[in-house]
Amino acid sequence: MPDSSTHPTISSAFPLNVLIQGEGFPILCLHGHPGSGRSMSVFTNALSLRFKTLAPDLRGYGRSQTVQNFEMPDHLIDLEALLDRHQIDQCLILGWSLGGILALELALRQLKRVSGLILVATAARPWGNHPPVTxxxxxxxxxxxxxxxxxxxxxxxxxxxxxxxxxxxxxxxxxxxxxxxxxxxxxxxxLQTSRQATQALYKALNQGYNRLADLPKIQCPCLVLAGAGDRHITPASSQETADHLPNAEWRCYPNTAHLFPWEMPNQVLKDICDWIERNPEVISFKKPEVRSRGQ
Structure with a gap:
């Protein structure tokens, strides 16, 4: 992905299908690859009891289908337009795998708009150790x-x-x-993950995606969760991400892998809710800065 200071024109935004549940402080929930907004229900069904959850189908996934080729930064344009459309000035972002990478990218582009990050099985410099497939x-x-x-x-x-x-x-x-x-x-x-979405992801990964150097810019509270047996994005790469974030907690679950929220949903949700309780600023609307007259 290009540097987050580069802002492509919003006119190219793609209208995303989005599942919205609940009321309250908004939590943007971003799925992985392959995935869809519906595959985030392990989080949204519980969190929507207290918050407003938005789980979009990213471009090329679920019901946000397109036959046009695109690149990974286009996801960020879509997500910014989604937040604008729903008049969301501040939100907490929860991202799983690819969704976590997009959460980091969105936070780097919109530092004041993102109150906190929950990063699930993801990394700013992802690497895996998956054996060959037979x-x-x-x-x-x-x-x-x-x-x-x-x-x-x-x-x-x-x-x-x-x-x-x-x-x-x-x-x-x-x-x-x-x-x-x-x-x-x-x-x-x-089945609903398009060829275009797969091509966009692997093009970015093959270019050697690495955002570690930019993570100190993200000052908001972050929770980084990993499965000890993850072969797709290793727990070591997730911990490396947590180490580079100034205000991060890291937790690794034993005897789990990349889909650990589906392996132990109750524990994961408890840890997320406990983290929110310890960091209430991630669900608190911040008053906009008011300049004094003459400034």
Missing amino acids: WQDNLYTGLASVFNRLNPGWRWNIDTFGQRSLYRYLIQQHTPETYQYLAREAMDAY
């Missing part, structure tokens, strides 16, 4: 996904195909509840 991996993943779609959380399928599939790199706790999330939200999100 044809058996793809076969078992396909079988596990089909059976799980037909009978979500079926123990036989989990034991027979799920734990031998690529899901073993995304989750470590192969519970029926986790597979129900996969069936309800991951499958549709995967």
Whole structure:
């Protein structure tokens, strides 16, 4: 992505489909790749009881489909336009994986607009240690996904195909509840992720994305969460991000991987709510600066 001081014209913004729930201080919830606003329900269903949550389908995902090629900075133009459209001057941002990278980028562009960041399985210099994918991996993943779609959380399928599939790199706790999330939200999100969205992401990653040097500019409170067994964005890269943020807390969950919010949702939500209680400024509207006459 280009330097955050570069602001492309807002006229190119794409109208995003967005799921809005609740009332109160706004929390912008950004999904990963593949993903959709609906796949953030593990957060929005709980947080919307106290706050106003906005979970958009990013450009090229979910119901925000386009046949036009685009690049990663275009997501930021879309998100700024979304906040403008809903007259949101300040918000807390929660981003999962790719969504966390976009949260960091948006904070760098809109320092006064972002009251805090919750960064889930993400990093400002992401790296992974995923093993090579074999044809058996793809076969078992396909079988596990089909059976799980037909009978979500079926123990036989989990034991027979799920734990031998690529899901073993995304989750470590192969519970029926986790597979129900996969069936309800991951499958549709995967099928609705466009070629254009995939190309935009991998182009940015292949260019060596690294924003560590800019993180000291982000002074707001940040919560960085990671799964100890994450092979897609390693916990070490998440911790590195937390170390470069001036006001960050970092937590790593044992026996979990990249989809850890679906593995232990109650604990993750508790930790998020506890962090908000310790940092009430992230949900408090700041009064605009008033210049005295003559200034």
